[in-house]
Amino acid sequence: MSTPADIQAKIDEIETEMARTQKNKATNYHLGTLKAKIAKLKSELLNGPGGKSSGSKDAGRGFDVSKSGDTRVGLVGFPSVGKSTLLTTLTGTASEAAAYEFTTLTCIPGTMNYRGARIQVLDLPGIIEGAADGKGRGRQVISTARTCNMILIVLDSAKPVTHKKLIESELFNFGIRINQKPPNVKYTVGQAGGVSYQEVCLQTKGMNPEVAKMVLKEYRVTCCEVILREDITVDQFIDIIEGNRTYMPILYVMNKIDQLTIEELDILDSLDNYVPISSQHKWNIEELMEEVWNRCEMLRVYTKPKGASPDYEEPVILHAHQPTIEQFCNRLHRNLIDSFAYAWVWGKSAKHQPQRCGKEHVLEDEDIVQIVKKAGGA
Numbered sequence: 001m002s003t004p005a006d007i008q009a010k011i012d013e014i015e016t017e018m019a020r021t022q023k024n025k026a027t028n029y030h031l032g033t034l035k036a037k038i039a040k041l042k043s044e045l046l047n048g049p050g051g052k053s054s055g056s057k058d059a060g061r062g063f064d065v066s067k068s069g070d071t072r073v074g075l076v077g078f079p080s081v082g083k084s085t086l087l088t089t090l091t092g093t094a095s096e097a098a099a100y101e102f103t104t105l106t107c108i109p110g111t112m113n114y115r116g117a118r119i120q121v122l123d124l125p126g127i128i129e130g131a132a133d134g135k136g137r138g139r140q141v142i143s144t145a146r147t148c149n150m151i152l153i154v155l156d157s158a159k160p161v162t163h164k165k166l167i168e169s170e171l172f173n174f175g176i177r178i179n180q181k182p183p184n185v186k187y188t189v190g191q192a193g194g195v196s197y198q199e200v201c202l203q204t205k206g207m208n209p210e211v212a213k214m215v216l217k218e219y220r221v222t223c224c225e226v227i228l229r230e231d232i233t234v235d236q237f238i239d240i241i242e243g244n245r246t247y248m249p250i251l252y253v254m255n256k257i258d259q260l261t262i263e264e265l266d267i268l269d270s271l272d273n274y275v276p277i278s279s280q281h282k283w284n285i286e287e288l289m290e291e292v293w294n295r296c297e298m299l300r301v302y303t304k305p306k307g308a309s310p311d312y313e314e315p316v317i318l319h320a321h322q323p324t325i326e327q328f329c330n331r332l333h334r335n336l337i338d339s340f341a342y343a344w345v346w347g348k349s350a351k352h353q354p355q356r357c358g359k360e361h362v363l364e365d366e367d368i369v370q371i372v373k374k375a376g377g378a
């Protein structure tokens, strides 16, 4: 059986070969195969022989913290960047913070209340380079991060920007795709009928029938249906074949800005996906919370019982892009949709106040909804 060192040596070898291979049409197919080989070796490194993550028993086992609240956000970063200080600032839950590395050795959960939502925040131990390969507690940290709806990559503004790249590649190697949507590709494996491959959208990033064939061959997939509904890269195609990828929003939290000059701060301010803060001085924390709220695509919907005023105290938090009334009903009660007749909706999504709506109606933040059940319904 190959040891992790053997596997890593193979990966290095293929990467060297790829670097040597000039990119042109003829070698494109070959690169597709090499990329698939690397992806397979990486998942073997992570999950043991066979590659699929359900394989080995302790592969990808996270910390045992039960989920609570409306959404879960993880704090990931190098040691001593200020994750624990931030947890305490955001949630009020004390997590030991100190000037030495690896102060935090386990996962500490806290709850941040924002706009009526309860957001579970996880403080995690610091990770170092090579975390995904099993160094230190890194695997456990990243496995836990994978269970989150969003990750905050916490950075120390006085430290080199290379730290950001290192953490990104650790997450990547664990199958986490940051700030990407799942590619719009239909992929189903069948029992017979060979490979059916279709592009319904112009491919400009390296995909073509030959490359697809090479990648599928590498994964020993002989019968399947593929429909590319979006212009994708070969790497995205491999992600689809590998399966088991997590697509997640992330935000870079640049901490300790109290150590920066105004000029340095101006540069930071202009970068995408960055929120500069000082957890110690509680600077810009409200902006951070708002960004988290926006990225998690959460919205508040108030319920209104018939003849009573809306319940503004406890909004129903919906956690989806353009949620429908049906999703709202499902959040309230599992069987509610069965007795649903129509709904009265007040707020931004309503054309007039109130508007009578069906279950497909798309809700907006702070809408008020009154469900009317079918006659004779319970």
Ligand SMILES: Nc1nc2c(ncn2[C@@H]2O[C@H](COP(=O)(O)OP(=O)(O)OP(=O)(O)O)[C@@H](O)[C@H]2O)c(=O)[nH]1
Pocket (backbone or CB within 6 Å): 077, 078, 079, 080, 081, 082, 083, 084, 085, 086, 096, 097, 098, 099, 100, 101, 102, 103, 104, 105, 124, 125, 126, 127, 255, 256, 257, 258, 259, 277, 278, 279, 280, 281
């Ligand atoms: N100047 C400054 N120092 C901070 C800030 N936030 C945290 N610190 C300090 O940075 C050090 C590390 O903070 P921690 O919260 O323990 O960092 P951590 O990322 O949880 O560290 P590990 O658990 O060891 O990975 C402590 O001495 C904190 O007081 C900040 O906003 N500004």
Ligand SMILES: [K+]
Pocket (backbone or CB within 6 Å): 079, 080, 081, 097, 098, 099, 100, 101, 102, 103, 104
């Ligand atoms: K520390």
Ligand SMILES: [Mg+2]
Pocket (backbone or CB within 6 Å): 083, 084, 085, 096, 097, 103, 104, 123, 124, 125, 126
């Ligand atoms: Mg800590």
